Amino acid sequence: MSDIIMQIQDIVKEFPLADGSTLRACNGISIDVERGETLAIVGESGCGKSTLVKTIMNMHAPTSGSVIFRGKDITKLTGEEKRQNYRHIQMVFQDPTAAFNPKMKVRDIICEPLRNFDLISKADVDAKARELLKMVDLPEDFAGRYPNNMSGGQRQRVAIARALALEPEIIVCDEATSALDVSVQDTIIELLVRLQKEKGITYLFICHDLALVHLFCHKVVVMYKGEVVERLNGDALAEAQHPYTKQLLSAVYNLER
Template sequence: MNGPSEELLRMEGITKVFPLEGGGTLTACDHITFSVRPGETFGIVGESGSGKSTLARILTRLETPTEGRILYRGEDITHLSGEALRQHRRAVQMVFQDPSTALDPKMRVRDILCEPLLNFGLIRSSETDAKARELLRLVDLPEDFAGRFPHHMSGGQRQRVAIARAVALAPELIVLDEATSALDVSVQARIIDLLRRLQRERHIAYLFICHDLFLANNFCDRILVMQHGKEVETIHDLREAKSAYARKLTASVFTLEEGKNKVLPPELFQ
């Protein structure tokens, strides 16, 4: 049994309706319910526009749901505001697809890494250099990167910085929205290894949004398959998908020679 006490986060009947310019509405998320357990990697897959990022933005409280509740450790945080919301943001961090836009190009890595810690009063400014070096070591980057600017690093190195910044506040959950999608395959594999190690060491739960079904299947404990804002199914292994939609989605990804054929159906992912 998975009682509420085992749930870190529960999204309950989450619906998001956007008004469209020129009238009408678009239902980006339609009564979505799922929960994430402490230390678990929960994946969300589905074609472009199926509502994955909207769900992530609602979960991190960047967006308010039209309907439904967000429970965090059993507490309803759907309408949390002010200082309570600020404190909640320590526990749930987010890493986006493109580290070059997520990291302020005018800031040195030291300041990028330490800004959240300073904001929460967790370190003094005299401690920033030592803390930045510690965080760089944690994500296997050279300590002297502390003085660098983001544009003097590779995409993979920038994503390590983004992960280090997210981890700095000791979160319980990190939302990774296509966080490895812009990286080439070998860099991506090393970032996944890093995420796995951090999860082992720190018991962090991940919400992993990814259009690479093969990667999602390897990395995630459970996967929510979405289509047009709706849950299609939630499954441990995409190779055992039951719904016609998920089977169609995965058909060309998993072959007998798994790993050699990673071609995605072009009509599903542009």
């Protein structure tokens, strides 16, 4: 029997338009996320992926539907209860520098979530930062650097270390490797796989690179015009039946990298 960590149930999200009509960005999205798996949500820009992620992260409320996590509909959480939920779900963004304060050193960036929840003293920040840097295969002396003195791949490792600081159950990777060279992408994926094996993390992997999804993800949900049109195992993308999934696959030269 599968261990479901999150249930996304019939999510509808509408946005009002200037002419008085509405845009339905998500139309009845339902997804069960299993603990310890990597679930990819794929589709072209405008398909509703980002809207769904913002709903999962409680950045905006759905028009209807629910996201059940730890026994609660987290779309209904407010105040301190909403804040505490972020201890269990963290994000890694496409451009980590947008989430970093360029005036902060890496040690402070990594440990900021711990300070926000009063889980670390100032005296322990350096040691904890070094521990987390080691976890993501970066030299411990990077703790004293600024992010603008690092490569894109190194900054993404810092972002992963920051996400790990609170020991979350779920990490949402929102196009987390798309801005990186293929060789750097591969090393980041290897890191994510190792961390998942060591810590049992569940990943929601928002992506448009089907070759990457094929190698890394256990399951794939394909979105098109705000709806889920196909569900596949990550290693069975070639068996896709829906015309839109086939169209996405036709743009990939080779699923094997």
